[in-house]
Each structure stands twice: as C-alpha cells, then as structure tokens.
Amino acid sequence: MTSPVVAPALSDVLFACAGCLRDVLAGRSLTESLQEVPDEWRAPVQSVSFYVMRQLATGQALSGLLLDKKAPNRLVESLLVVALCLLAVDESQANNKARHVPVYDAHTVVNQAVKAADKHKKTASFKGLLNACLRNFLRNKESLMQAIAVRSEVQWGFPKWWIHQVRQAYPGQWREILASAATPGPMTLRVNTRQISREALRQLFIEQDISCHEAGHAGLVLARALPVTQIPGFEQGWWSVQDAGAQLAGEIVPVHDGMRVLDACAAPGGKTAHLLEQANLDMTVLDVDSHRLARVEENLARLKLDGPHVHMRAADAAELSQWWDGVPFDLVLADVPCTASGIVRRHPDIKWLRQEADLAKTAALQRAIVLALWQTVAPGGYLLYVTCSVFPIEGQEQARYLEMSLAGAERLGAPGQILPLAEQAGSVAPHDGFYYALFRKKPESGKDG
Structure with missing residues (x-):
C-alpha cells in the first residue's frame, strides 16, 4: 500500500521557488532548475514559479523600493521577490481565482516567507529584514503599486x-x-491517426467528461489542462501534447x-x-x-x-x-x-x-x-x-x-x-x-x- 502524498508546507514551496528564481537570474532555465525539486513538491513549486516569472518585473521593482540598499545575496533577494509577487496579486485576480494565479492570505505569505528564510544559512540571518520589507509592503501596498505602475516593464511584464x-x-x-x-496557452493534443481517428478519440473524451474542440488537421484543444496521466490514451500512444502552431x-x-x-x-x-x-x-x-x-x-x-x-x-x-x-x-x-x-x-x-x-x-x-x-x-x-x-x-x-x-x-x-x-x-x-x-x-x- 502506497503512502499518501503529503503536500509541502508553503514555506518549502517559497524557498524552492526562490532557488529556481536565483537560478534563472544566473542564466539557468527554469525547466532545468525544477528538475532538482523533489517530485512531490514539483507541481506547486512549478505553479508558483511560473506565476513569479510572469510577474517578475513587478516583484523586482517593489524589491528595489523596499530595500534601502542592495540585497545581501541573490537568494535573499529571490525569496523577497517571490513573496512580493504573491502579495501583489490584485483583488480582481484574487476574487476570480484564475487557475494560473496562486492566491494566498497575505499574512500567511509573510509568515511562511520568514519561515522559509530559516531554512538556509544564506538567508536565516536576514529573516528580520525580509519580515520588515514584506510588512512595509502590506502597510503601503497602494502607494507602492502606484509608484511602479508607470514603468513599461511592470505594465507588460x-x-x-x-x-x-x-x-x-x-x-x-x-x-x-x-x-x-x-x-x-491552452493544452492542445495532436492525435496519432495511425493509432486512432480524431473523431474516435474525441468521442472517448466526451464519455470521460473531457471537453475539447478540433484544431487543424489532427488537433484537439482541451477546455482545461489536465495531467497527461488523467487523459485516456497516453500510454497507448494515441496522442501527444503539441501546440496548434x-x-x-x-x-x-x-x-x-x-x-x-x-x-x-x-x-x-x-x-x-x-x-x-x-x-x-x-x-x-x-x-x-x-x-x-x-x-x-x-x-x-x-x-x-x-x-x-x-x-x-x-x-x-x-x-x-x-x-x-x-x-x-x-x-x-x-x-x-x-x-x-x-x-x-x-x-x-x-x-x-x-x-x-x-x-x-x-x-x-x-x-x-x-x-x-x-x-x-x-x-x-x-x-x-x-x-x-x-x-x-x-x-x-x-x-x-x-x-x-x-x-x-x-x-x-x-x-x-x-x-x-x-x-x-x-x-x-x-x-x-x-x-x-x-x-x-x-x-x-x-x-x-
């Protein structure tokens, strides 16, 4: 009997994301960095890391305003930026809870970020600085967001x-x-027509309550992305994930x-x-x-x-x-x-x-x-x-x-x-x-x- 997978604490996710961000800023791809994250943590770490990459200009701009001087080291800076990206989520995103936007309670993010800082000798001695910056942001969120909103890199990411x-x-x-x-982007499949027709696979998806529509000569676009193991036909080689373009x-x-x-x-x-x-x-x-x-x-x-x-x-x-x-x-x-x-x-x-x-x-x-x-x-x-x-x-x-x-x-x-x-x-x-x-x-x- 297999043991149930235990979800990582948010502090673990934040620290892993900070490590990924540090790697990217040093020139390493996020894909490579995520491969070193424990398997049971990878999904939440990837979700938050992708969001941080989309909001990185915002996080870096806020970090620059909140730090009196240069960050003590790249890992401290990365942890601060990750937390700021999550705290900067606006109310419309939080209310809509869009699937690509990780929404957490603000004070939980601050507390868990400080706990994350305790996990490494390069960050532990700066947890007070991290805590002060994040609480300063929460107190002055509106004015700080207005201050960076005029920057083109923040506007467009x-x-x-x-x-x-x-x-x-x-x-x-x-x-x-x-x-x-x-x-x-949407999750698009290319049907392997040597193994199954697109219509037959689409009918199978309908029976499994997987909504999709056709694209191109052999494509099926899923209404929502799913893990490949949850989509019928992966092991049988009936389809591959491939963008319509x-x-x-x-x-x-x-x-x-x-x-x-x-x-x-x-x-x-x-x-x-x-x-x-x-x-x-x-x-x-x-x-x-x-x-x-x-x-x-x-x-x-x-x-x-x-x-x-x-x-x-x-x-x-x-x-x-x-x-x-x-x-x-x-x-x-x-x-x-x-x-x-x-x-x-x-x-x-x-x-x-x-x-x-x-x-x-x-x-x-x-x-x-x-x-x-x-x-x-x-x-x-x-x-x-x-x-x-x-x-x-x-x-x-x-x-x-x-x-x-x-x-x-x-x-x-x-x-x-x-x-x-x-x-x-x-x-x-x-x-x-x-x-x-x-x-x-x-x-x-x-x-x-």
Whole structure:
C-alpha cells in the first residue's frame, strides 16, 4: 500500500521557488532548475514559479523600493521577490481565482516567507529584514503599486528591450502580443491517426467528461489542462501534447510514403512524430544534444513510430561531415535554434534568460545551419524553415536572406509569421508564435516531376 502524498508546507514551496528564481537570474532555465525539486513538491513549486516569472518585473521593482540598499545575496533577494509577487496579486485576480494565479492570505505569505528564510544559512540571518520589507509592503501596498505602475516593464511584464523590439515590429498589434504571455496557452493534443481517428478519440473524451474542440488537421484543444496521466490514451500512444502552431509544420510539407526525410534540431521530437504519423518515411532524426535525442526515442516508442526506418544522429547540424552520408534528402525540416520568443507564455523564464544581443547571435547561427542543410536537399526536394519566434530577424528577415542565398531555391507558399493573438478580447490565443518558410530546390534540367 502506497503512502499518501503529503503536500509541502508553503514555506518549502517559497524557498524552492526562490532557488529556481536565483537560478534563472544566473542564466539557468527554469525547466532545468525544477528538475532538482523533489517530485512531490514539483507541481506547486512549478505553479508558483511560473506565476513569479510572469510577474517578475513587478516583484523586482517593489524589491528595489523596499530595500534601502542592495540585497545581501541573490537568494535573499529571490525569496523577497517571490513573496512580493504573491502579495501583489490584485483583488480582481484574487476574487476570480484564475487557475494560473496562486492566491494566498497575505499574512500567511509573510509568515511562511520568514519561515522559509530559516531554512538556509544564506538567508536565516536576514529573516528580520525580509519580515520588515514584506510588512512595509502590506502597510503601503497602494502607494507602492502606484509608484511602479508607470514603468513599461511592470505594465507588460517584459524587459524594456523586448517591448521595444515587438512594438517596432508590430505597431498595430504589439499590445496584444505582449498581453498574450500573461496567461498559459491552452493544452492542445495532436492525435496519432495511425493509432486512432480524431473523431474516435474525441468521442472517448466526451464519455470521460473531457471537453475539447478540433484544431487543424489532427488537433484537439482541451477546455482545461489536465495531467497527461488523467487523459485516456497516453500510454497507448494515441496522442501527444503539441501546440496548434507547431502542428502546422506537419501540415505544410508534402509527405508521402518512401520519402527520405531529415528532421534537423529535432528534440523533443513532436514534429518528427507528426511526419511519421502521416507516411512511411526513411527518417533521420538529428540533434546536437544526445540526452534530448534520447527523449525523442522515448516519444517515438510510445507512439509506436520507432523502428529500423528511423535513424538517430547526435551531431551539430551545420557540421555535415559529422553525420551526413552524402545521400540527399527529399525533405529537410530545419526547426532551427532561436530565442523562443513565440512560446514565452509556456516558458515565461525565456524573457528573463534572453538578452537583446542574442538576436543577432541566433540569426547568424540559423543562417549557418540552413546554408549547410541546403547542401543535403535533393534536386526537387524541400526545406521547411521553422522558428518559434516573433522577432522578424528570426522570421521574415531571415527568410528573405535565405531566398536570396540558397542556390537554386524557389520559395513556396507557407504561413509566414503567425502571432500569438487572441481571437477576441479576453480570450486566450489559440496558438503560440511561429514562423514558417518553405523552399524547393529546383530540379536538375530534364528531371522535374
């Protein structure tokens, strides 16, 4: 008989969240940091950490006003910021109890934050300072919130440079793009139609009181997110979690049985699986990270898409000599590294991990990868350029450069820039931000068809 899972004390959650925030501010991803949180704590710690990442500008601004001088150390500062983010929840959020907003009694937060400070030698001697700052905030909440409300980074929850870039690129839509990151994206599934039809799975969901609606060719959008273990068909490989915008990759490219296909920069493998679900392909799966490549293997095995026709390669996509056997591909999927600015609502730490200088660096890396991959495309074959970004330097500007630079390239119809915009005010955007450009290598003379 298994013992019941005991929920962690709020002080434990706050301290774990402070550790995660400290890591992010030091340049580590929140995903990596959460992996070190005990399994039984991870759900509440993730929930609060995601909220803190969305409200970080507010927490940091308040911390700057409440501290007379620089915080004693990064962990003390992080614990203060986490507590302030929770205390700054406004009344409308508290009354609505939105699923992504963790609501706690204010005095409970203060008491538990002080208890959390007692858990580590780097914070224990500063619990008095922490207590004073938090109680000062509660006494002067209205005036302090008014004082920071004029700051653009507080208004939108993004660094100033990010706001400037989006505003410059999309003068008529920048507000909606930034606002879309304030709430989590919907949970969207891609049905593995090799195993079950979308209609059959949807009917099964209806019988289980799981409300959903169709999206794209094989998508189902759940009315509310659920743990994968609570959704029928996960172990059987009937579906995968994949944003509706990401599912477009498998809908754009012309796939058919017998094609030789390369998915470069493939991890975690959602697009790989989508292609394999549609046709019998000779598939090469390439990623520079062998650990992430192992995740692709696990996902394909669950979906019953693995086998001798799938070839795993751990190597740098731009270094052809490391992995390419010289036989050209009919289709290359170039889902290249980017700032991931289009998926920030699902990974809110991204906006604090990136720097403005990263834009030029990722754009240069993308060019190097695609120029190398173009050499592996067969005459008459296709290359699909994909980024999960909203920045033009990684989207339309990059596509124009590639169109001019890829020898023998013909640019075909593709969605281009899709933005994370809500269909109506107050609703959630149906997909993340992506950019798609499709190129065809002109056939050799007399060999078209």
